Amino acid sequence: LIPDLAMARDRSTGWQKTFYRILALGFRGTEGEWVHLRNAMNIFAFAIIPVMFSVHTIVSWDFAMATRPGWSSTIFGPYFVIGALHSGMGAVIMVLAVVRGTMKNMKYFIRPEHFEAIGKLMLIISMAWAYFFFNDYLVQWYGGDKWTKQLLEWHEKGPMGWMWFSMLVLNVVIPWAILWNRKWRSTPWLVFIVGLGINVGMWFERYIIIPISLTINRMPFTWRMYKPGIEIPLGIGTLAFFILLYMAASRLIPLVPVWEVQEGQMAHSLKKYGRETVVTVSELD
Template identity: 40%
Template sequence: MRERKVLSDSLINDELLRFPLHTPTWFWFAAGFLGLFILAFISAIGIMVVFGLGVTGLNKPVMWGWMITNFVFWVGISHAGVMISAILRLSQAEWRRPVTRAAEVLTVFSLATAALFPLIHTGRPWRAILWVFPYDFARGIWPSVRSPLIWDPSAIFTYLTGSTLFVYVALLPDLAVARDRTTGWRHAFYSALALGFRGTPRQWKLQTIAGILLSALILPVFVSVHSIVSWDFAVALVPVWHGTVFAPYFVIGAVHSGVSAVATMMAVLRWVFRLENYITPDHFDALGRLLVTVGTAWLYFFFLDVVFALFSQEAEEVIVMQQRLFEWPWNFLTVMLLVTAYVIPVPLWLSRRVRRSITAMFFTSLLVNVGMWTERYWIIVPGLMKKYDFSYSWDQFTPSLIEITLVVGSFAIVFFGLLLFAKIFPIIPIFEQKEGQIFAEEIEVGRARVPAVIRE
């Protein structure tokens, strides 16, 4: 890390606890503004429940549209936390320190939001209980465990539980700091959550071991979640869905969108909470370099998916691929997703100046997620539109106002969750920052002084 700032422990405490302990006026406006969209989201669900799925743009044969696209998108974003936090922690990347918690929290809220969509999509959400419990004990009609629709909730809730634990374990020392600097109900609140953490050597050891164990254990869950989501599609014999590359392609796409979302969020956090001492251009530089690799890997899998759909030269595959590549509006979406998810941002990130510019990183990472949302839509809908060869039951999909409200509302839910979390807990890990200060060293090489780190 080049831009190392020497910060005292008390300054770190003051700056990182400023927002949780003092409420600026803008917080209420922001919360109220996001609350309006959440209200619209709830209303849209209400309308859908009362009037049925007919109020959406879904039809026969396009039974999966924006809601499932949005589900896949948010599951993808949820891959930010583990990618940034677990992998960088295990690989002892020093630049991870200020980024980890925000990424983990983004994981939790995006995953919880994603989990809403398949439920809403049923039209009768209360019947979702029948996915888990038998329809009829007497006749022994059980949900099929061989269905990916059963794997989905299992994977998502395992990941959600793991991610929440991951956030909580890393939060413990900071909760203790907050407890020791508050009075009244806040003190009681943080005391209860801190679980008696006093910073004894044994407690630190346990906290560190728990963090490393959770990092290692959550990695397979992280991979399995989006793989299972991909198998929702791939195990069906729908043209352009039935591809063996779907699992790694979805996972790498999720990492691409998740890490990009972290870059976007870090820029916003730096601007909103004035965290210049903690989130520096170095962090964006590192994120940018990571994204060049991840983005290029995503392009490779995209290429495999497209080329090997055509490889067999089977009529169904060729027809859908022709539609995607040459027919309006899919040809536009193809160009758009490639340009926004790769062609613009990745070559720009090759430039160190761009990677170190926070504004440029904000916009380019945002662009990636525009592309990734489009990509999910581009994957899901065309295969369904021409699914039935002999029935000629072909149709287009156009989202209704209800679906647009649900998608916009989902963004509001995630932003609201992040805002609320940052209001209650330090969004940058205090203990990690202090540890980073201890580990920061310098080495003399000839006449130069080179930044160095103590190996953990």
């Protein structure tokens, strides 16, 4: 975004010019600055992958090292990573659908083929999540531990059993039923519903892993149901605050990198060969 911030700096006045000047980091568009920018983009594109794995596996191993029923699992690391990708892709597709439908001229930048490509990735991730979920379930069920089996029955048949089954429907059944079809996964409002369902389903999964699983342990006299209190307004407030920050940022920072759009338009051209119009792509130095 640095070139876009520099562009905004050169076209604004007052406090906005000061704001963009600070964020642009003195970018002037020289050849050396472009080289450094592209090198930095390549480095961060790869560096973010191990960061993502480390963040989510640290949390998962905190659970896996415990001796509580339902938490002592050796696959919690990749399971949590896949879960983060699952909910993340659902959130991304929701934001894209909302931005495309509510902001002017966004249909030119966010097209059905983008939803179709992300829909494929969502389908693959949903399959991977289902694999790790049932792998974890079967290992615990087959392990023979008395308290773990009782916990699994509590998940399915307890007062919150509807949440366990809803989690599977929202995370597996609905994505598999819709995203296999190219026309359906290219429809923004339909994939928005799938993404919303995935995020609700992943929230159910975390609720099952923590509050519900804490109900059953190896000391029956300590069993009790979790009843949320202040957590409800805190959760709603956190979500509302995130939406507020995102909307405020969208008024100051471009949602679509302008320089990349211009670069793509320069690289692509239409040429006519006989009766056919072909899109050609050239390399930009």
